[in-house]
Amino acid sequence: MTEKLVIGLDIGGGSTKLGLVSPGGTIVARRRLTYAKAATGDKILSDYASAIDDLMRGQKVERLAGIGIGYPGHILPDHISGDDSNVLALDGMPIAEILKRRFQCPVGLMNDADAGAIAEYRFGAGRGVDRLLMVTVGTGIGLAFLADGVPTNTANGCLGDAGHVIVVRDNPVRCRKGCLGCLESVASGQAIERHARRLRSDHKATSATAALVRDALGGNASALGIIAEAGNWIGMAAASWCNIFAPTTLLIGGGISAAGAVLVDAILLETKRRGMPSNVENVRFGIAELGNDAGIIGAAAQMF
Incomplete structure (x- = not known):
């Protein structure tokens, strides 16, 4: 070749x-x-x-x-x-x-x-976006901000540890890195897995999130509630991120993004409810196109 x-x-x-x-x-x-x-x-x-x-x-x-x-x-x-x-x-x-x-x-x-944000900027849902914020929900929660296609790295070769922004005051569960009350502790893939396993005890841990998404898309009220709650937490953090970075587009990636509008709508509503209007009202919210690729x-x- x-x-x-x-x-x-x-x-x-x-x-x-x-x-x-x-x-x-x-x-x-x-x-x-x-x-x-x-x-x-x-x-x-x-x-x-x-x-x-x-x-x-x-x-x-x-x-x-x-x-x-x-x-x-x-x-x-x-x-x-x-x-x-x-x-x-x-x-x-x-x-x-x-x-x-x-x-x-x-x-x-x-x-x-x-890397995920660059892929979306060049080949996916973020093509040509001047100020792109991308949230990837996986084992943890990754955040990237691109200005005209160039990543902003504030510390440690990345956008710091923005997935650990504190969003909840009273939560006894620490995240995998030891934070108390951070976004990852309530809305990361690991946190969602905990809820999903309780809901679907017949599924192995490795398939619990996928099963949760399938249930939500099928109209299961409990699954819809879990995904909407994760979206609310992410939206709370996104309000702060928008106040800091003023993106024109915010994309959601990672396995849970397969839930589509169920997740995005919850994020959008909470972001716009909490954020500074001038920083959030014109932001386009969407799902990353390239998925796991x-x-x-x-x-x-x-x-x-």
């Missing part, structure tokens, strides 16, 4: 998605890897390398144009490693340098929320 292709590597808390991506944002081939919690960083990187080799062989790619990595945490100043992530075994490892030596090509490392495409796009 003569077309220049880049590997997009979207690292997640329980799995990593990889894809060979064209300059036009098309995923030519893909793989998904899962790993045990006890897996070492060396083992995980070895699996990444094997999957990349497999993708290259399958598409007859002799040489990669690059590898782009979306990292689920902070990006360290060396720009080859990260920390405070969802995959503790990778924290501090020189991931970019290791893969650069292994495949003899340029390697870029960026925060995964930034955004992380792969955006990670790759940093190399084009």
